[in-house]
Amino acid sequence: MLVVFLVLSAGVWQYANRTADLSYDRLLTGSALAIIERIRSRNGQVEVDLPYAALDILSLAPDDKVYYAVSGPDKSYLTGYKDFPPPEHYTPSASPVFYNTNYLNEPIRAVVVSKRLDDPGVSGWVEVRIGQSRNARNALSNEILLGEMAVLVLVITLALTSLAFGINRTLSPLNQLSRSLRERRADEMGPLPDTDIKEVKPLIASIDQYRTRLQSNLDMMQVFIADASHQIRTALSSVQAQLDMAEMEHDQDKLQNRLALIRNQHRKLTRLTNQLLTHALVAHRRDTNQFQQVKLDALLSAILTSEVRDHADSNIEFNYSNTHRDLTIDADPVSLRECLRNLIDNAIKYGPENNSITLGIDVEAEQVKIFVDDQGPGIPDEMLQRAVLRFERIETGKNTLGSGLGLGIANTVTEAHGGQLHLINRQPQGLRVELVLPRRRI
Amino acid sequence: MRILLIEDNTELANAISEYFGHIGHPLDWCESAESAEKLLAYQSFDMLILDINLPGKSGFQLLKQLRAQSEEIPVLILTARAEVDDRVSALDIGADDYMVKPFDFRELAARCRALLRRERGNASNQIVCGNLTYDASTASVTLHEIQIDLRHREIQLLELLLNNLDHVLTKEQIADRLYRFDEAYTPNAIEQVLTRLRKKLAGSSLHIKTIRGLGYLAHVDD
Numbered sequence A: 001m002l003v004v005f006l007v008l009s010a011g012v013w014q015y016a017n018r019t020a021d022l023s024y025d026r027l028l029t030g031s032a033l034a035i036i037e038r039i040r041s042r043n044g045q046v047e048v049d050l051p052y053a054a055l056d057i058l059s060l061a062p063d064d065k066v067y068y069a070v071s072g073p074d075k076s077y078l079t080g081y082k083d084f085p086p087p088e089h090y091t092p093s094a095s096p097v098f099y100n101t102n103y104l105n106e107p108i109r110a111v112v113v114s115k116r117l118d119d120p121g122v123s124g125w126v127e128v129r130i131g132q133s134r135n136a137r138n139a140l141s142n143e144i145l146l147g148e149m150a151v152l153v154l155v156i157t158l159a160l161t162s163l164a165f166g167i168n169r170t171l172s173p174l175n176q177l178s179r180s181l182r183e184r185r186a187d188e189m190g191p192l193p194d195t196d197i198k199e200v201k202p203l204i205a206s207i208d209q210y211r212t213r214l215q216s217n218l219d220m221m222q223v224f225i226a227d228a229s230h231q232i233r234t235a236l237s238s239v240q241a242q243l244d245m246a247e248m249e250h251d252q253d254k255l256q257n258r259l260a261l262i263r264n265q266h267r268k269l270t271r272l273t274n275q276l277l278t279h280a281l282v283a284h285r286r287d288t289n290q291f292q293q294v295k296l297d298a299l300l301s302a303i304l305t306s307e308v309r310d311h312a313d314s315n316i317e318f319n320y321s322n323t324h325r326d327l328t329i330d331a332d333p334v335s336l337r338e339c340l341r342n343l344i345d346n347a348i349k350y351g352p353e354n355n356s357i358t359l360g361i362d363v364e365a366e367q368v369k370i371f372v373d374d375q376g377p378g379i380p381d382e383m384l385q386r387a388v389l390r391f392e393r394i395e396t397g398k399n400t401l402g403s404g405l406g407l408g409i410a411n412t413v414t415e416a417h418g419g420q421l422h423l424i425n426r427q428p429q430g431l432r433v434e435l436v437l438p439r440r441r442i
Numbered sequence B: 001m002r003i004l005l006i007e008d009n010t011e012l013a014n015a016i017s018e019y020f021g022h023i024g025h026p027l028d029w030c031e032s033a034e035s036a037e038k039l040l041a042y043q044s045f046d047m048l049i050l051d052i053n054l055p056g057k058s059g060f061q062l063l064k065q066l067r068a069q070s071e072e073i074p075v076l077i078l079t080a081r082a083e084v085d086d087r088v089s090a091l092d093i094g095a096d097d098y099m100v101k102p103f104d105f106r107e108l109a110a111r112c113r114a115l116l117r118r119e120r121g122n123a124s125n126q127i128v129c130g131n132l133t134y135d136a137s138t139a140s141v142t143l144h145e146i147q148i149d150l151r152h153r154e155i156q157l158l159e160l161l162l163n164n165l166d167h168v169l170t171k172e173q174i175a176d177r178l179y180r181f182d183e184a185y186t187p188n189a190i191e192q193v194l195t196r197l198r199k200k201l202a203g204s205s206l207h208i209k210t211i212r213g214l215g216y217l218a219h220v221d222d
Helices: A002-037 A052-058 A135-183 A198-248 A252-288 A296-310 A333-350 A381-387 A405-416 B010-022 B033-042 B059-068 B086-092 B105-123 B152-163 B171-178 B187-200
Strands: A039-042 A045-048 A066-071 A077-080 A097-103 A106-119 A122-133 A292-295 A317-321 A328-331 A356-363 A367-373 A420-425 A431-438 B003-006 B028-030 B047-051 B075-080 B097-101 B126-129 B132-135 B140-143 B146-148 B206-212 B215-220
Touching (some): A002 A052, A039 A122, A252 A333, A292 A296, A296 A367, A296 B215, A333 A356, B003 B033, B033 B059, B047 B105, B105 B126, B132 B152, B171 B187
Parallel strands (some): B047 B075
Antiparallel strands (some): A039 A045, A066 A122, A292 A328, A356 A367, A420 A431, B126 B132, B206 B215
């Protein structure tokens, strides 16, 4: 607003000056032309018959001083103020030329006009300079300026007031909204109070939606913590029980048995802790968006290599199936690695001793399927859906370590990548866990 | 036989010390990479058990520094699972083995023994992997201290695998080392050499895994 005001003020100032100059310049021209008309040559002499009426015109500005000078051919002095200055770089011409100068320590507005005499004996340019001090001119200019500025200030004030009023009015529903958000308790659910203003409705709807999502996240978290506490407490109390029994045991062989049981429980607890921490890790990474370009071949072969290394003494056969060695996808490599490692661990734990495990990919136009195949017992068809949920361990009758968190981790990671987790029973036996991921982030 | 344990958790370190004392391998213990540096400067050890997560300089930094000084001492890394990249990068920067906490003490002791034996072997051109010994100077292999007859290519393959323990070798990498460029070989040839080698080494501590679609990986299980 200040800039607009300054630009407009500069414009008004310019306009006032120009208008004042224009009016008083006309008077100056009139006088100059009247004088030059009366310059004649007679008998080889230049004569000036100064028309006092011409100077009278200028007395319309009573406070101003008028100076004039008339010179003949070859700049010879004829009449008036001899040292009244001509403009710089002046070429004689019949049309008047205006200029600003200083005379007797006063700023002067002046005009010069010339006429050519072509009589025998007298030939050349005669010149009339006439100037006037600027008092009346400045007074007029100031008068115009003041008037215009008053209008300008009025307009700007009006604009500012209506703008402030408009903004206040538009924002009032937002103020109301922030007040009601501030006053709400953290556990208070239900939608926010409705509004009549059409423009604000989508905002309120989005906030409500966001709160619903947040709440469902919190609910899931609560269930998760309850499940986790239950599992950890169960494992801990059974270790405690075995320790108590071991303390009372005097028979060496039985003591060894107890210790083996404790070791087994402890292994279970270790795996559970690792999986819980991994789950927390992938959930955190999902919320913080750690996506980057990932070379799938490098990631998958590194995962498989470390799994083979850890199970080199087993009879398990490991396979890798990837014909797209240069494929890159948008993914979070850390959570993808944790997820696949857990799936392979699952396959090893739930599968037979001579298991054959394949890590591989199928590439399609928009998506890539990363799969882990095994030769294990698979999952009963009616339980496929539930198996993806956390802690839904499938009872296959085999006593294995496992918390069922493996598939839960895979589910969280797939969701974070905007993909889907599929469990497929293979023929004649075995399970395929398949992560269907978009190749590029949407 | 001197082992230096670098571990800042006092309880774990005491437990490891006690266990190793029990089985007749007393070990020295210090709490940080900095004090380990001082100890290594004037004493010689046969092996390091190195925790990654240390106060001050990390185990990784110490290991990198040692390898940069071409210090060949065997190093076994201890790492927590939460440090997801540890397992891969530990081997990449020159650790000889790693264990993820929490671990089984019996397993730790077995791995240490394996590393120490392998190291002793290296000095005398011998590579010892549990019950299997390979002598590079005479190109001879013994299993349970009984000499085993291997063909030329089988020996080449065995040496290649022993020099790349725990790393995947692709079929192409193996072919490059086993065959001259003007020698024709079928893709099956390597598989056949490997099958014969596996048969002859049956019952050894060296496991050679085929990862179909990726390559081969040798691992010593003591």
